[in-house]
Amino acid sequence: MDLIIYKIAQRCNIDCTYCYVYNMGDSSWKSRPKYASIEVSSKLGSKIKSYGIKNAMKSITIELHGGEPLLMNKKKFCKILDTLIQNSFPVKLDFIIQTNGLLLDSEWLSIFDKYRIPFSVSLDGPPKYADEVRVDFKGQGTTMQVLKKLTLLQNENKQVFDTLFSGILSVINSKTNGKEITQWFLNLGFKNFDYLLPDGNYVNPPFKNEEQKIAISNFLKDSFSYWVNLGNPEIRIRYFEEVIKTRVGKKSGLDAIGGDLSKMCVVESDGTIGCHDVLRICESDITGDQLNLNNSELGEHSEYYGLKAIQKPCEKCLNCEYYDSCGGGYLPHRFDGRSFDNPSVYCDILYDFFGFIDAVLNVELNKANVL
Ligand code: SF4
Ligand code: SF4
Numbered sequence: 125m126d127l128i129i130y131k132i133a134q135r136c137n138i139d140c141t142y143c144y145v146y147n148m149g150d151s152s153w154k155s156r157p158k159y160a161s162i163e164v165s166s167k168l169g170s171k172i173k174s175y176g177i178k179n180a181m182k183s184i185t186i187e188l189h190g191g192e193p194l195l196m197n198k199k200k201f202c203k204i205l206d207t208l209i210q211n212s213f214p215v216k217l218d219f220i221i222q223t224n225g226l227l228l229d230s231e232w233l234s235i236f237d238k239y240r241i242p243f244s245v246s247l248d249g250p251p252k253y254a255d256e257v258r259v260d261f262k263g264q265g266t267t268m269q270v271l272k273k274l275t276l277l278q279n280e281n282k283q284v285f286d287t288l289f290s291g292i293l294s295v296i297n298s299k300t301n302g303k304e305i306t307q308w309f310l311n312l313g314f315k316n317f318d319y320l321l322p323d324g325n326y327v328n329p330p331f332k333n334e335e336q337k338i339a340i341s342n343f344l345k346d347s348f349s350y351w352v353n354l355g356n357p358e359i360r361i362r363y364f365e366e367v368i369k370t371r372v373g374k375k376s377g378l379d380a381i382g383g384d385l386s387k388m389c390v391v392e393s394d395g396t397i398g399c400h401d402v403l404r405i406c407e408s409d410i411t412g413d414q415l416n417l418n419n420s421e422l423g424e425h426s427e428y429y430g431l432k433a434i435q436k437p438c439e440k441c442l443n444c445e446y447y448d449s450c451g452g453g454y455l456p457h458r459f460d461g462r463s464f465d466n467p468s469v470y471c472d473i474l475y476d477f478f479g480f481i482d483a484v485l486n487v488e489l490n491k492a493n494v495l
Pocket of ligand 1: 136137138139140142143144145146190191192224246
């Protein structure tokens with residue numbers, strides 16, 4: 125295990141319609157403390173120390189997550205980080221943070237600078253599309269506010285901003301066009317971003333009809349073609365890069381590409397230890413809350429929740445020509461109400477996309493006289 129997602133804030137300041145935390149049936153967040161405490165952080169630090177020493181690890185990554193992690197009081201945030209660092213010593217902690225960007229300000233940037241925390245921001249594209257889904261509690265869109273914050277921060281302290289801003293996370297919207305959205309990000313100067321498939325499974329499908337399914341498929345292909353034709357290595361789109369890696373025989377650790385989820389765990393604000401929290405969109409035993417920092421060591425969750433068996437690919441995937449690139453898809457997307465023994469709910473889209481990538485790569489390699 126090399127990644128701990130620490131849910132330091134259990135609430136959010138907005139209400140995205142597709143949010144897997146709040147709007148996909150799970151309500152466990154309601155019963156947890158709004159914020160992680162110093163006490164829980166101290167225990168987590170000590171558990172990291174023993175886990176790291178036992179497994180000869182020099183460092184471990186902690187992703188500070190929510191809800192919205194920046195809802196936490198800044199002084200307490202720093203105290204929590206200091207507590208984690210002190211208690212986990214000699215294991216070094218590499219922090220990263222995922223935020224919706226609405227509370228970013230120069231003080232937060234200084235804190236990120238002090239603790240060397242790369243931050244990524246969620247942004248789904250132009251307000252005309254994104255403001256339908258990334259809304260506040262009054263139903264108002266939030267995109268322009270986030271953009272203003274990012275521009276302001278970049279102007280205030282470009283050097284620190286450029287060093288620590290690790291990019292944009294963007295959920296694909298079936299109403300949008302992949303080329304248009306990619307162009308929009310590039311026109312704003314974003315060079316590093318990632319596209320995520322909307323969460324869903326066979327119980328709660330991420331697309332309502334065939335039309336939406338085709339639109340998501342086209343989004344991936346249009347965006348991929350546009351990106352390849354740019355031929356600019358400075359423009360990084362993580363999902364595409366990871367898939368290309370797998371098409372040339374390399375392995376990807378990305379969880380969306382069947383990456384092993386036992387390499388990470390989630391620690392909730394009350395010290396509960398669980399598997400990837402997106403699995404909470406599946407009403408399965410794997411989302412149970414039985415393990416806690418009080419009664420367990422880090423790394424026990426995988427065996428306890430039977431993660432290896434659950435992750436085992438289904439027959440169809442094992443026989444699929446694209447298995448090395450797909451891994452059966454993202455585990456939460458494989459759930460059918462009873463088990464995960466299925467291909468991804470996105471199977472058709474993914475299969476088509478990998479074939480498309482091969483065709484594009486063949487053309488490019490031919491152009492370069494490599495084939
Ligand atoms: S910002 Fe993130 S945590 Fe908050 S509602 Fe949106 S998707 Fe959920
Ligand atoms: S494309 Fe479909 S069948 Fe092939 S590995 Fe992915 S989910 Fe499984």
